[in-house]
Amino acid sequence: MRLATFNVNSVRRRAGHVRRFLERRQPDLLFLQELKCRTEEFPALEFEGTGYRVHAVGQPGGRNGVAVLGRIPFEVVTDSLPGDEADAQARYIEVRAAGLHAAGIYLPNGNSGGEDGYAYKLSWMGRLRAVAAARLDSFAPFAVLGDFNVCPTALDLAPGALPATDALVRPESRAAYRAIENLGLTDALRALHPGERVYTYWDYGPAFERNAGLRIDHALLSAELAERLAGAEVDVAPRAEESPSDHTPVVIELDG
Numbered sequence: 002m003r004l005a006t007f008n009v010n011s012v013r014r015r016a017g018h019v020r021r022f023l024e025r026r027q028p029d030l031l032f033l034q035e036l037k038c039r040t041e042e043f044p045a046l047e048f049e050g051t052g053y054r055v056h057a058v059g060q061p062g063g064r065n066g067v068a069v070l071g072r073i074p075f076e077v078v079t080d081s082l083p084g085d086e087a088d089a090q091a092r093y094i095e096v097r098a099a100g101l102h103a104a105g106i107y108l109p110n111g112n113s114g115g116e117d118g119y120a121y122k123l124s125w126m127g128r129l130r131a132v133a134a135a136r137l138d139s140f141a142p143f144a145v146l147g148d149f150n151v152c153p154t155a156l157d158l159a160p161g162a163l164p165a166t167d168a169l170v171r172p173e174s175r176a177a178y179r180a181i182e183n184l185g186l187t188d189a190l191r192a193l194h195p196g197e198r199v200y201t202y203w204d205y206g207p208a209f210e211r212n213a214g215l216r217i218d219h220a221l222l223s224a225e226l227a228e229r230l231a232g233a234e235v236d237v238a239p240r241a242e243e244s245p246s247d248h249t250p251v252v253i254e255l256d257g
Contacts, residue, residue: 105145
């Protein structure tokens with residue numbers, strides 16, 4: 002089984018990038034983030050004939066947004082993160098497919114909105130931890146993939162790429178990430194590439210050519226899925242295309 006995640010930084014601008022990725026890698030489930038469109042504006046016609054079913058959750062104002070594309074049957078469990086009914090930001094989608102639960106997330110960046118914005122990031126991470134704990138307590142095979150907007154360690158960013166005050170590397174952000182991981186989830190990419198400087202995001206400009214990147218797109222797997230982990234890689238091809246997203250996909254292979 003193949004799972005993938007891709008922050009597209011505007012799906013209407015990059016539908017072609019997504020379609021080419023689907024044709025080339027053929028993931029069973031692909032989670033998208035940062036759609037930057039309303040639900041009804043998702044370019045579903047671009048994916049007709051691909052064999053993929055789409056479920057998108059957009060947001061007014063050209064912000065946020067998540068989606069899942071599946072070439073296998075899936076059932077949407079929820080399209081919002083539990084724990085705060087007043088939270089209207091489109092950042093979470095969870096499906097049940099092929100005997101597992103898989104969630105796609107677009108975790109808040111935390112650098113805008115001052116300390117209130119950062120508090121929202123940490124609160125959102127706490128809610129995500131509660132959902133992950135519930136899934137693990139029910140013994141459901143569980144994967145959570147997406148843009149976490151956290152560099153877990155110094156290995157996950159190019160030297161000097163961010164100041165220590167950036168929300169992606171602040172100690173509280175890293176501690177909240179570890180609290181989720183320490184429930185018993187495995188960082189798939191790091192499990193198979195423990196000492197490598199592997200990045201999933203490069204700012205626009207010369208950062209990609211200089212490989213001055215960040216690893217902020219992750220795939221965390223429950224123990225049952227970690228035992229099936231057969232491959233994990235960053236697919237840099239979409240980042241090298243014309244007019245790319247600033248992120249590139251992460252692809253996970255599971256046996257069985």
